[in-house]
Amino acid sequence: MAAITEPMPLPELTTDDLSRYSRHLILPEVGMEGQQKLKASRVLCIGAGGLGSPLAFYLAAAGVGTLGMVDFDVVDASNLQRQIIHSTKDIGRKKLDSAEEKLKALNPALNVVKHDTMLSSANALEIFRDYDIVADGTDNFPTRYLVNDACVLLGKPNVYGSIFRFEGQASVFATEQGPCYRCLYPEPPPPGLVPSCAEGGVLGILPGLVGVIQATEAIKLILGNGEPLIGRLLLVDALNMRFRELKLRKNPDCPVCGTHPTVTQLIDYQQFCGILPESRQPATIKNGIPQMTVKELKHRLDAGDDLFILDVREPYEYQIANIGGKLIPQNDVPQRLGEIDRNREIVVQCLSGGRSQRIAEYLKQAGYAKVSNLAGGIRAWSEEIDPSVRKY
Amino acid sequence: MIINIPTPLRAYTDGRNAVEVEAANVASALQALTASYPELQKHLFNGDGRVRAFVNLYLNDEDVRYLPAKDASPVNAQDTLSIIPSIAGGLPGLAVQAIAPSAQSLPVNQKR
Numbered sequence: 001m002a003a004i005t006e007p008m009p010l011p012e013l014t015t016d017d018l019s020r021y022s023r024h025l026i027l028p029e030v031g032m033e034g035q036q037k038l039k040a041s042r043v044l045c046i047g048a049g050g051l052g053s054p055l056a057f058y059l060a061a062a063g064v065g066t067l068g069m070v071d072f073d074v075v076d077a078s079n080l081q082r083q084i085i086h087s088t089k090d091i092g093r094k095k096l097d098s099a100e101e102k103l104k105a106l107n108p109a110l111n112v113v114k115h116d117t118m119l120s121s122a123n124a125l126e127i128f129r130d131y132d133i134v135a136d137g138t139d140n141f142p143t144r145y146l147v148n149d150a151c152v153l154l155g156k157p158n159v160y161g162s163i164f165r166f167e168g169q170a171s172v173f174a175t176e177q178g179p180c181y182r183c184l185y186p187e188p189p190p191p192g193l194v195p196s197c198a199e200g201g202v203l204g205i206l207p208g209l210v211g212v213i214q215a216t217e218a219i220k221l222i223l224g225n226g227e228p229l230i231g232r233l234l235l236v237d238a239l240n241m242r243f244r245e246l247k248l249r250k251n252p253d254c255p256v257c258g259t260h261p262t263v264t265q266l267i268d269y270q271q272f273c274g275i276l277p278e279s280r281q282p283a284t285i286k287n288g289i290p291q292m293t294v295k296e297l298k299h300r301l302d303a304g305d306d307l308f309i310l311d312v313r314e315p316y317e318y319q320i321a322n323i324g325g326k327l328i329p330q331n332d333v334p335q336r337l338g339e340i341d342r343n344r345e346i347v348v349q350c351l352s353g354g355r356s357q358r359i360a361e362y363l364k365q366a367g368y369a370k371v372s373n374l375a376g377g378i379r380a381w382s383e384e385i386d387p388s389v390r391k392y
Numbered sequence: 393m394i395i396n397i398p399t400p401l402r403a404y405t406d407g408r409n410a411v412e413v414e415a416a417n418v419a420s421a422l423q424a425l426t427a428s429y430p431e432l433q434k435h436l437f438n439g440d441g442r443v444r445a446f447v448n449l450y451l452n453d454e455d456v457r458y459l460p461a462k463d464a465s466p467v468n469a470q471d472t473l474s475i476i477p478s479i480a481g482g483l484p485g486l487a488v489q490a491i492a493p494s495a496q497s498l499p500v501n502q503k504r
Contacts, residue, residue, distance in 0.1 A: 141478070164399060165399055166399070167398070167399050184448065184478075185445075185446055185478040187445040187446055188446060189444075189477070235476070240409075244453075244474075245453060246450050246455070246474070246476065247455065248455070249458045
Protein backbone atom coordinates (compact mmCIF):
# COMPACT_ATOMS: atom_id res chain seq x y z
CA MET A 1 0.00 0.00 0.00
CA ALA A 2 1.50 3.29 -0.99
CA ALA A 3 1.34 5.98 1.64
CA ILE A 4 2.53 9.48 1.07
CA THR A 5 5.07 10.10 3.79
CA GLU A 6 5.36 13.74 4.71
CA PRO A 7 8.76 14.48 6.24
CA MET A 8 7.55 17.82 7.59
CA PRO A 9 5.20 17.98 10.58
CA LEU A 10 1.55 17.78 9.55
CA PRO A 11 -0.32 21.10 9.44
CA GLU A 12 -2.69 21.87 12.27
CA LEU A 13 -6.41 21.88 11.61
CA THR A 14 -8.20 25.17 12.23
CA THR A 15 -11.57 25.51 13.94
CA ASP A 16 -13.13 25.89 10.50
CA ASP A 17 -11.43 22.70 9.36
CA LEU A 18 -12.78 20.80 12.37
CA SER A 19 -16.33 21.79 11.61
CA ARG A 20 -16.02 21.43 7.84
CA TYR A 21 -14.44 18.00 7.94
CA SER A 22 -16.31 16.61 10.92
CA ARG A 23 -17.70 13.74 8.86
CA HIS A 24 -14.15 12.76 7.94
CA LEU A 25 -12.82 13.16 11.44
CA ILE A 26 -15.26 10.68 12.90
CA LEU A 27 -14.29 8.03 10.36
CA PRO A 28 -11.58 5.72 11.72
CA GLU A 29 -10.11 5.52 8.22
CA VAL A 30 -9.52 9.28 8.17
CA GLY A 31 -9.48 10.85 11.63
CA MET A 32 -7.50 13.94 12.61
CA GLU A 33 -4.25 12.62 11.24
CA GLY A 34 -5.82 11.65 7.93
CA GLN A 35 -7.37 15.06 7.53
CA GLN A 36 -4.02 16.63 8.32
CA LYS A 37 -2.42 14.47 5.64
CA LEU A 38 -5.01 15.70 3.17
CA LYS A 39 -4.29 19.26 4.16
CA ALA A 40 -0.59 18.74 3.59
CA SER A 41 -1.06 17.03 0.24
CA ARG A 42 -0.43 18.51 -3.18
CA VAL A 43 -2.26 16.98 -6.12
CA LEU A 44 -1.88 17.94 -9.77
CA CYS A 45 -4.87 17.51 -12.10
CA ILE A 46 -3.97 17.32 -15.74
CA GLY A 47 -7.02 18.64 -17.51
CA ALA A 48 -9.91 20.74 -16.21
CA GLY A 49 -12.46 19.05 -18.42
CA GLY A 50 -14.58 15.94 -18.22
CA LEU A 51 -12.46 13.95 -15.82
CA GLY A 52 -10.88 16.99 -14.21
CA SER A 53 -14.21 18.50 -13.16
CA PRO A 54 -15.38 15.87 -10.67
CA LEU A 55 -11.80 15.08 -9.73
CA ALA A 56 -10.97 18.62 -8.72
CA PHE A 57 -14.31 19.19 -7.02
CA TYR A 58 -14.04 16.15 -4.78
CA LEU A 59 -10.40 16.72 -3.92
CA ALA A 60 -11.29 20.28 -2.93
CA ALA A 61 -14.24 19.03 -0.90
CA ALA A 62 -12.05 16.47 0.83
CA GLY A 63 -9.65 19.11 2.08
CA VAL A 64 -6.62 18.58 -0.12
CA GLY A 65 -4.24 21.43 0.66
CA THR A 66 -2.92 22.32 -2.78
CA LEU A 67 -4.55 21.57 -6.10
CA GLY A 68 -2.63 22.28 -9.25
CA MET A 69 -4.44 22.25 -12.59
CA VAL A 70 -3.04 22.12 -16.09
CA ASP A 71 -5.27 23.23 -18.95
CA PHE A 72 -4.85 25.75 -21.75
CA ASP A 73 -8.36 25.39 -23.09
CA VAL A 74 -11.36 27.69 -23.09
CA VAL A 75 -14.91 26.73 -22.07
CA ASP A 76 -17.18 25.85 -24.97
CA ALA A 77 -20.90 25.17 -24.95
CA SER A 78 -20.41 21.53 -25.92
CA ASN A 79 -18.32 21.02 -22.78
CA LEU A 80 -21.26 21.69 -20.48
CA GLN A 81 -22.83 18.32 -21.14
CA ARG A 82 -20.20 16.83 -18.80
CA GLN A 83 -17.62 19.36 -17.58
CA ILE A 84 -19.65 20.29 -14.56
CA ILE A 85 -17.10 22.57 -12.99
CA HIS A 86 -17.94 25.12 -15.68
CA SER A 87 -21.14 27.11 -16.06
CA THR A 88 -22.99 28.61 -18.98
CA LYS A 89 -21.70 32.06 -18.10
CA ASP A 90 -18.15 30.70 -18.43
CA ILE A 91 -18.41 30.01 -22.15
CA GLY A 92 -15.42 31.66 -23.76
CA ARG A 93 -13.54 31.86 -20.50
CA LYS A 94 -10.31 30.05 -19.69
CA LYS A 95 -11.10 26.75 -18.03
CA LEU A 96 -8.52 27.34 -15.35
CA ASP A 97 -10.16 30.59 -14.27
CA SER A 98 -13.61 29.06 -14.28
CA ALA A 99 -12.43 26.05 -12.29
CA GLU A 100 -10.57 28.13 -9.76
CA GLU A 101 -13.64 30.23 -9.08
CA LYS A 102 -15.85 27.21 -8.37
CA LEU A 103 -13.22 25.41 -6.32
CA LYS A 104 -12.59 28.42 -4.12
CA ALA A 105 -16.32 28.89 -3.66
CA LEU A 106 -16.53 25.34 -2.38
CA ASN A 107 -13.37 25.51 -0.31
CA PRO A 108 -11.84 28.95 0.23
CA ALA A 109 -8.88 27.47 2.08
CA LEU A 110 -7.81 25.50 -0.99
CA ASN A 111 -4.60 26.64 -2.60
CA VAL A 112 -5.23 26.53 -6.36
CA VAL A 113 -2.23 26.67 -8.66
CA LYS A 114 -3.06 27.32 -12.30
CA HIS A 115 -0.70 26.02 -14.98
CA ASP A 116 -1.94 27.76 -18.10
CA THR A 117 0.13 25.79 -20.54
CA MET A 118 0.20 22.79 -22.78
CA LEU A 119 2.05 20.01 -21.04
CA SER A 120 5.17 19.02 -22.95
CA SER A 121 8.49 17.29 -22.53
CA ALA A 122 9.99 20.71 -21.95
CA ASN A 123 7.90 21.57 -18.91
CA ALA A 124 6.43 18.37 -17.46
CA LEU A 125 9.20 17.46 -15.04
CA GLU A 126 9.38 20.97 -13.66
CA ILE A 127 5.63 21.23 -13.19
CA PHE A 128 5.26 17.78 -11.62
CA ARG A 129 8.08 18.22 -9.16
CA ASP A 130 6.06 20.30 -6.71
CA TYR A 131 3.30 17.73 -6.33
CA ASP A 132 2.84 14.44 -4.50
CA ILE A 133 0.35 12.84 -6.84
CA VAL A 134 -0.60 13.38 -10.47
CA ALA A 135 -4.12 12.69 -11.71
CA ASP A 136 -4.24 12.19 -15.44
CA GLY A 137 -7.47 13.36 -17.04
CA THR A 138 -6.26 14.02 -20.55
CA ASP A 139 -7.67 13.08 -23.88
CA ASN A 140 -4.84 12.01 -26.14
CA PHE A 141 -2.17 9.34 -26.32
CA PRO A 142 0.97 11.46 -26.52
CA THR A 143 0.04 13.17 -23.24
CA ARG A 144 -0.79 9.84 -21.59
CA TYR A 145 2.69 8.58 -22.32
CA LEU A 146 4.27 11.88 -21.35
CA VAL A 147 2.49 11.95 -17.98
CA ASN A 148 3.35 8.34 -17.34
CA ASP A 149 7.02 8.69 -18.09
CA ALA A 150 7.35 11.91 -16.10
CA CYS A 151 5.66 10.26 -13.11
CA VAL A 152 7.93 7.24 -13.25
CA LEU A 153 11.05 9.35 -13.62
CA LEU A 154 10.05 11.52 -10.66
CA GLY A 155 8.57 8.76 -8.52
CA LYS A 156 5.08 10.26 -8.35
CA PRO A 157 1.99 8.04 -8.47
CA ASN A 158 -0.15 8.53 -11.55
CA VAL A 159 -3.87 8.19 -10.84
CA TYR A 160 -5.13 7.21 -14.27
CA GLY A 161 -8.60 7.48 -15.71
CA SER A 162 -9.74 7.33 -19.28
CA ILE A 163 -13.06 7.23 -21.05
CA PHE A 164 -14.51 6.50 -24.40
CA ARG A 165 -18.21 6.81 -25.23
CA PHE A 166 -19.68 4.89 -22.32
CA GLU A 167 -16.70 2.84 -21.14
CA GLY A 168 -13.99 3.85 -18.76
CA GLN A 169 -10.76 2.60 -17.28
CA ALA A 170 -9.09 3.50 -14.01
CA SER A 171 -5.91 2.48 -12.30
CA VAL A 172 -2.95 3.77 -10.33
CA PHE A 173 0.31 3.68 -12.25
CA ALA A 174 3.91 4.60 -11.55
CA THR A 175 4.19 3.49 -7.96
CA GLU A 176 7.45 1.85 -7.06
CA GLN A 177 6.12 -1.67 -6.80
CA GLY A 178 3.37 -1.37 -9.34
CA PRO A 179 3.15 -1.22 -13.12
CA CYS A 180 3.15 1.91 -15.22
CA TYR A 181 1.01 2.81 -18.22
CA ARG A 182 3.63 1.38 -20.57
CA CYS A 183 3.49 -1.97 -18.80
CA LEU A 184 -0.08 -2.19 -19.98
CA TYR A 185 0.30 -0.50 -23.34
CA PRO A 186 3.95 -0.61 -24.45
CA GLU A 187 3.10 0.92 -27.79
CA PRO A 188 0.61 3.52 -28.79
CA PRO A 189 -1.80 2.70 -31.57
CA PRO A 190 -0.82 4.07 -34.96
CA PRO A 191 -2.52 7.36 -35.74
CA GLY A 192 -3.62 6.21 -39.14
CA LEU A 193 -5.46 9.15 -40.59
CA VAL A 194 -4.77 12.83 -40.19
CA PRO A 195 -5.87 13.67 -36.64
CA SER A 196 -9.45 14.73 -36.92
CA CYS A 197 -11.66 16.63 -34.53
CA ALA A 198 -14.62 14.41 -35.21
CA GLU A 199 -15.88 13.11 -31.92
CA GLY A 200 -16.79 9.57 -30.98
CA GLY A 201 -19.25 11.11 -28.58
CA VAL A 202 -19.31 10.46 -24.88
CA LEU A 203 -22.05 9.81 -22.35
CA GLY A 204 -21.95 12.93 -20.19
CA ILE A 205 -22.06 11.08 -16.91
CA LEU A 206 -19.14 8.83 -17.73
CA PRO A 207 -16.27 11.14 -16.84
CA GLY A 208 -18.23 11.91 -13.68
CA LEU A 209 -18.10 8.26 -12.68
CA VAL A 210 -14.47 7.75 -13.59
CA GLY A 211 -13.28 11.13 -12.30
CA VAL A 212 -14.66 10.43 -8.85
CA ILE A 213 -12.97 7.03 -8.91
CA GLN A 214 -9.72 8.88 -9.60
CA ALA A 215 -10.38 11.31 -6.74
CA THR A 216 -11.07 8.34 -4.47
CA GLU A 217 -7.78 6.71 -5.40
CA ALA A 218 -5.84 9.93 -4.86
CA ILE A 219 -7.39 10.34 -1.42
CA LYS A 220 -6.62 6.74 -0.49
CA LEU A 221 -3.00 7.19 -1.51
CA ILE A 222 -2.76 10.31 0.63
CA LEU A 223 -4.38 8.65 3.62
CA GLY A 224 -2.42 5.44 3.18
CA ASN A 225 -5.64 3.55 3.70
CA GLY A 226 -7.73 1.07 1.74
CA GLU A 227 -6.52 -0.83 -1.28
CA PRO A 228 -5.62 1.39 -4.23
CA LEU A 229 -5.92 0.25 -7.84
CA ILE A 230 -2.22 -0.54 -8.03
CA GLY A 231 -1.76 -3.52 -10.33
CA ARG A 232 -5.48 -3.49 -11.13
CA LEU A 233 -7.34 -2.12 -14.09
CA LEU A 234 -10.91 -1.20 -13.30
CA LEU A 235 -13.19 -1.36 -16.31
CA VAL A 236 -16.44 0.54 -16.19
CA ASP A 237 -19.25 -0.18 -18.62
CA ALA A 238 -21.79 2.52 -17.85
CA LEU A 239 -24.34 1.33 -20.35
CA ASN A 240 -24.66 -2.07 -18.77
CA MET A 241 -23.49 -0.81 -15.35
CA ARG A 242 -20.88 -3.49 -15.02
CA PHE A 243 -17.60 -3.11 -13.25
CA ARG A 244 -14.80 -5.52 -13.94
CA GLU A 245 -11.28 -5.80 -12.78
CA LEU A 246 -8.23 -7.06 -14.64
CA LYS A 247 -4.83 -7.84 -13.19
CA LEU A 248 -2.00 -5.61 -14.27
CA ARG A 249 1.56 -6.86 -14.02
CA LYS A 250 4.65 -4.75 -13.69
CA ASN A 251 6.70 -5.57 -16.75
CA PRO A 252 10.33 -6.26 -15.75
CA ASP A 253 11.33 -5.32 -19.30
CA CYS A 254 9.38 -2.07 -19.29
CA PRO A 255 11.57 0.60 -20.91
CA VAL A 256 10.56 3.16 -18.31
CA CYS A 257 9.88 1.38 -15.02
CA GLY A 258 11.57 -1.99 -15.58
CA THR A 259 14.79 -3.30 -14.08
CA HIS A 260 16.89 -1.93 -16.94
CA PRO A 261 15.11 1.19 -18.14
CA THR A 262 16.10 2.57 -21.51
CA VAL A 263 13.93 5.67 -21.29
CA THR A 264 15.61 7.92 -18.75
CA GLN A 265 14.48 11.21 -20.20
CA LEU A 266 11.26 12.54 -21.66
CA ILE A 267 11.05 12.00 -25.39
CA ASP A 268 9.13 13.45 -28.30
CA TYR A 269 5.72 11.91 -27.64
CA GLN A 270 4.09 13.15 -30.81
CA GLN A 271 6.75 11.32 -32.73
CA PHE A 272 6.40 8.28 -30.49
CA CYS A 273 2.73 8.15 -31.36
CA GLY A 274 3.51 8.58 -35.03
CA ILE A 275 1.82 11.93 -35.32
CA LEU A 276 3.25 14.33 -37.84
CA PRO A 277 2.54 18.03 -37.41
CA GLU A 278 -0.40 18.92 -39.62
CA SER A 279 1.38 20.85 -42.32
CA ARG A 280 4.23 18.40 -42.70
CA GLN A 281 1.85 15.83 -43.99
CA PRO A 282 1.63 15.49 -47.75
CA ALA A 283 -1.05 17.62 -49.37
CA THR A 284 -4.15 15.52 -49.49
CA ILE A 285 -7.63 15.58 -50.74
CA LYS A 286 -10.19 14.70 -48.16
CA ASN A 287 -13.67 13.83 -49.33
CA GLY A 288 -12.97 15.68 -52.56
CA ILE A 289 -11.73 18.84 -50.83
CA PRO A 290 -8.10 19.88 -51.37
CA GLN A 291 -6.32 20.50 -48.08
CA MET A 292 -4.31 23.72 -48.09
CA THR A 293 -1.49 24.03 -45.59
CA VAL A 294 -0.97 27.30 -43.73
CA LYS A 295 2.42 27.64 -45.36
CA GLU A 296 0.78 27.39 -48.75
CA LEU A 297 -1.84 29.98 -47.82
CA LYS A 298 0.81 32.40 -46.63
CA HIS A 299 2.77 31.88 -49.81
CA ARG A 300 -0.22 32.54 -52.02
CA LEU A 301 -1.36 35.57 -50.07
CA ASP A 302 2.13 37.03 -50.27
CA ALA A 303 2.07 36.42 -54.02
CA GLY A 304 -1.08 38.51 -54.21
CA ASP A 305 -3.47 35.70 -55.10
CA ASP A 306 -7.13 36.62 -54.82
CA LEU A 307 -8.35 34.16 -52.17
CA PHE A 308 -11.65 34.43 -50.30
CA ILE A 309 -10.96 33.24 -46.78
CA LEU A 310 -14.21 32.12 -45.20
CA ASP A 311 -13.98 31.92 -41.42
CA VAL A 312 -16.74 29.65 -40.10
CA ARG A 313 -16.11 30.04 -36.38
CA GLU A 314 -18.26 31.83 -33.83
CA PRO A 315 -18.08 35.60 -33.26
CA TYR A 316 -16.42 35.27 -29.87
CA GLU A 317 -13.69 33.16 -31.44
CA TYR A 318 -13.16 35.75 -34.14
CA GLN A 319 -12.76 38.34 -31.41
CA ILE A 320 -10.04 36.29 -29.74
CA ALA A 321 -8.05 35.84 -32.93
CA ASN A 322 -8.55 35.95 -36.68
CA ILE A 323 -6.58 36.15 -39.89
CA GLY A 324 -8.87 38.62 -41.59
CA GLY A 325 -11.25 36.11 -43.12
CA LYS A 326 -14.94 36.84 -43.72
CA LEU A 327 -16.82 35.59 -40.67
CA ILE A 328 -19.92 33.54 -41.35
CA PRO A 329 -20.50 31.11 -38.46
CA GLN A 330 -20.96 27.58 -39.73
CA ASN A 331 -24.65 27.33 -38.93
CA ASP A 332 -25.37 30.53 -40.86
CA VAL A 333 -23.58 29.51 -44.02
CA PRO A 334 -26.60 27.94 -45.79
CA GLN A 335 -28.65 31.14 -45.38
CA ARG A 336 -25.80 33.43 -46.35
CA LEU A 337 -24.49 31.81 -49.52
CA GLY A 338 -25.20 35.10 -51.28
CA GLU A 339 -22.23 36.57 -49.43
CA ILE A 340 -19.85 33.90 -50.71
CA ASP A 341 -18.81 34.63 -54.29
CA ARG A 342 -19.05 31.52 -56.43
CA ASN A 343 -16.47 32.80 -58.88
CA ARG A 344 -13.70 33.21 -56.38
CA GLU A 345 -11.39 30.65 -54.90
CA ILE A 346 -12.68 29.93 -51.38
CA VAL A 347 -10.44 28.83 -48.54
CA VAL A 348 -12.56 27.71 -45.60
CA GLN A 349 -11.01 28.18 -42.19
CA CYS A 350 -11.88 27.38 -38.58
CA LEU A 351 -9.94 26.64 -35.41
CA SER A 352 -8.20 23.45 -36.38
CA GLY A 353 -9.65 22.31 -39.67
CA GLY A 354 -12.66 20.21 -38.67
CA ARG A 355 -15.63 22.53 -39.00
CA SER A 356 -14.09 24.13 -42.08
CA GLN A 357 -13.77 20.74 -43.77
CA ARG A 358 -17.46 20.10 -43.22
CA ILE A 359 -18.44 23.50 -44.60
CA ALA A 360 -16.07 23.08 -47.55
CA GLU A 361 -17.83 19.83 -48.40
CA TYR A 362 -21.18 21.59 -48.11
CA LEU A 363 -20.08 24.36 -50.45
CA LYS A 364 -18.83 21.87 -52.97
CA GLN A 365 -22.17 20.13 -52.93
CA ALA A 366 -23.82 23.53 -53.34
CA GLY A 367 -21.96 23.92 -56.60
CA TYR A 368 -18.90 25.95 -55.65
CA ALA A 369 -16.11 25.03 -58.05
CA LYS A 370 -13.02 26.17 -56.20
CA VAL A 371 -13.08 25.32 -52.50
CA SER A 372 -10.27 24.16 -50.26
CA ASN A 373 -9.93 23.55 -46.55
CA LEU A 374 -7.25 25.22 -44.45
CA ALA A 375 -5.70 22.17 -42.81
CA GLY A 376 -4.91 22.80 -39.17
CA GLY A 377 -6.94 26.02 -39.12
CA ILE A 378 -5.97 29.18 -37.34
CA ARG A 379 -4.19 27.11 -34.75
CA ALA A 380 -1.68 25.91 -37.32
CA TRP A 381 -1.38 29.47 -38.60
CA SER A 382 -0.50 30.63 -35.10
CA GLU A 383 1.98 27.81 -34.60
CA GLU A 384 3.72 27.98 -37.94
CA ILE A 385 3.22 31.39 -39.51
CA ASP A 386 2.38 34.07 -37.00
CA PRO A 387 2.67 33.40 -33.24
CA SER A 388 1.14 36.80 -32.50
CA VAL A 389 -2.20 35.31 -33.54
CA ARG A 390 -3.61 34.21 -30.21
CA LYS A 391 -4.17 30.54 -29.58
CA TYR A 392 -7.17 29.43 -27.63
CA MET B 393 -16.26 -19.66 -24.16
CA ILE B 394 -17.31 -16.03 -24.30
CA ILE B 395 -15.21 -13.38 -25.95
CA ASN B 396 -15.96 -9.83 -24.77
CA ILE B 397 -15.85 -7.34 -27.59
CA PRO B 398 -14.83 -3.76 -26.74
CA THR B 399 -16.90 -0.84 -28.00
CA PRO B 400 -14.63 0.20 -30.87
CA LEU B 401 -14.81 -3.27 -32.39
CA ARG B 402 -18.53 -3.90 -32.05
CA ALA B 403 -19.16 -2.46 -35.49
CA TYR B 404 -17.45 -5.57 -36.85
CA THR B 405 -19.42 -8.05 -34.79
CA ASP B 406 -22.86 -6.80 -35.80
CA GLY B 407 -23.00 -4.75 -32.64
CA ARG B 408 -22.47 -7.72 -30.35
CA ASN B 409 -20.64 -7.03 -27.11
CA ALA B 410 -19.94 -10.72 -26.56
CA VAL B 411 -19.42 -13.64 -28.92
CA GLU B 412 -19.59 -17.30 -28.01
CA VAL B 413 -16.99 -19.61 -29.57
CA GLU B 414 -15.82 -23.19 -29.20
CA ALA B 415 -12.08 -23.46 -28.73
CA ALA B 416 -9.37 -25.37 -26.90
CA ASN B 417 -7.01 -22.47 -26.33
CA VAL B 418 -6.75 -18.68 -26.62
CA ALA B 419 -5.24 -18.69 -30.11
CA SER B 420 -7.93 -20.89 -31.57
CA ALA B 421 -10.61 -18.89 -29.80
CA LEU B 422 -9.38 -15.82 -31.66
CA GLN B 423 -9.27 -17.75 -34.89
CA ALA B 424 -12.84 -18.86 -34.39
CA LEU B 425 -13.78 -15.24 -33.73
CA THR B 426 -12.17 -13.89 -36.88
CA ALA B 427 -13.60 -16.78 -38.87
CA SER B 428 -17.10 -15.65 -37.89
CA TYR B 429 -16.27 -11.95 -38.19
CA PRO B 430 -13.52 -11.63 -40.81
CA GLU B 431 -13.36 -7.81 -40.58
CA LEU B 432 -11.87 -8.16 -37.12
CA GLN B 433 -8.78 -9.79 -38.52
CA LYS B 434 -6.98 -6.66 -39.64
CA HIS B 435 -7.95 -4.80 -36.52
CA LEU B 436 -6.73 -7.43 -34.10
CA PHE B 437 -3.74 -8.76 -35.97
CA ASN B 438 -0.89 -7.16 -37.83
CA GLY B 439 0.61 -8.39 -41.09
CA ASP B 440 2.51 -11.30 -39.65
CA GLY B 441 -0.45 -12.68 -37.78
CA ARG B 442 0.51 -11.40 -34.34
CA VAL B 443 -1.87 -9.56 -32.09
CA ARG B 444 -1.36 -5.82 -32.44
CA ALA B 445 0.66 -4.28 -29.66
CA PHE B 446 -1.96 -1.83 -28.39
CA VAL B 447 -4.56 -4.54 -27.99
CA ASN B 448 -4.50 -6.48 -24.76
CA LEU B 449 -6.03 -9.90 -24.30
CA TYR B 450 -7.21 -11.12 -20.95
CA LEU B 451 -8.13 -14.66 -20.12
CA ASN B 452 -10.58 -14.09 -17.28
CA ASP B 453 -8.65 -11.45 -15.35
CA GLU B 454 -5.12 -12.37 -16.39
CA ASP B 455 -3.13 -10.73 -19.17
CA VAL B 456 -2.39 -13.45 -21.75
CA ARG B 457 1.11 -12.07 -22.29
CA TYR B 458 2.00 -13.04 -18.74
CA LEU B 459 0.54 -16.51 -18.75
CA PRO B 460 3.16 -19.28 -19.00
CA ALA B 461 1.60 -20.70 -22.15
CA LYS B 462 0.59 -17.28 -23.53
CA ASP B 463 -1.93 -17.72 -26.33
CA ALA B 464 -1.54 -21.48 -26.21
CA SER B 465 -3.18 -21.35 -22.80
CA PRO B 466 -6.03 -23.81 -22.64
CA VAL B 467 -9.56 -22.52 -22.14
CA ASN B 468 -12.77 -24.12 -21.05
CA ALA B 469 -16.42 -23.24 -21.53
CA GLN B 470 -16.62 -21.11 -18.37
CA ASP B 471 -13.65 -18.94 -19.31
CA THR B 472 -13.92 -15.45 -20.70
CA LEU B 473 -11.57 -13.80 -23.12
CA SER B 474 -11.58 -9.99 -23.11
CA ILE B 475 -10.13 -7.70 -25.71
CA ILE B 476 -8.97 -4.44 -24.12
CA PRO B 477 -7.72 -1.75 -26.50
CA SER B 478 -6.11 1.40 -25.20
CA ILE B 479 -8.50 4.35 -24.99
CA ALA B 480 -7.80 7.95 -24.31
CA GLY B 481 -11.25 9.50 -24.19
CA GLY B 482 -11.99 12.91 -25.61
CA LEU B 483 -10.29 12.93 -28.93
CA PRO B 484 -11.41 9.74 -30.51
CA GLY B 485 -8.63 7.71 -30.00
CA LEU B 486 -6.05 7.07 -32.35
CA ALA B 487 -6.89 3.57 -31.21
CA VAL B 488 -10.32 4.26 -32.50
CA GLN B 489 -8.96 5.62 -35.72
CA ALA B 490 -6.96 2.48 -36.11
CA ILE B 491 -9.61 0.01 -35.22
CA ALA B 492 -12.99 1.64 -35.63
CA PRO B 493 -14.97 2.71 -38.64
CA SER B 494 -14.37 6.27 -39.77
CA ALA B 495 -16.49 8.92 -38.08
CA GLN B 496 -19.94 9.00 -39.58
CA SER B 497 -20.46 12.70 -39.39
CA LEU B 498 -18.76 15.65 -37.84
CA PRO B 499 -20.64 17.27 -35.00
CA VAL B 500 -21.68 20.91 -35.20
CA ASN B 501 -19.09 21.98 -32.68
CA GLN B 502 -15.64 20.52 -33.02
CA LYS B 503 -14.33 21.43 -29.58
CA ARG B 504 -14.19 18.53 -27.18
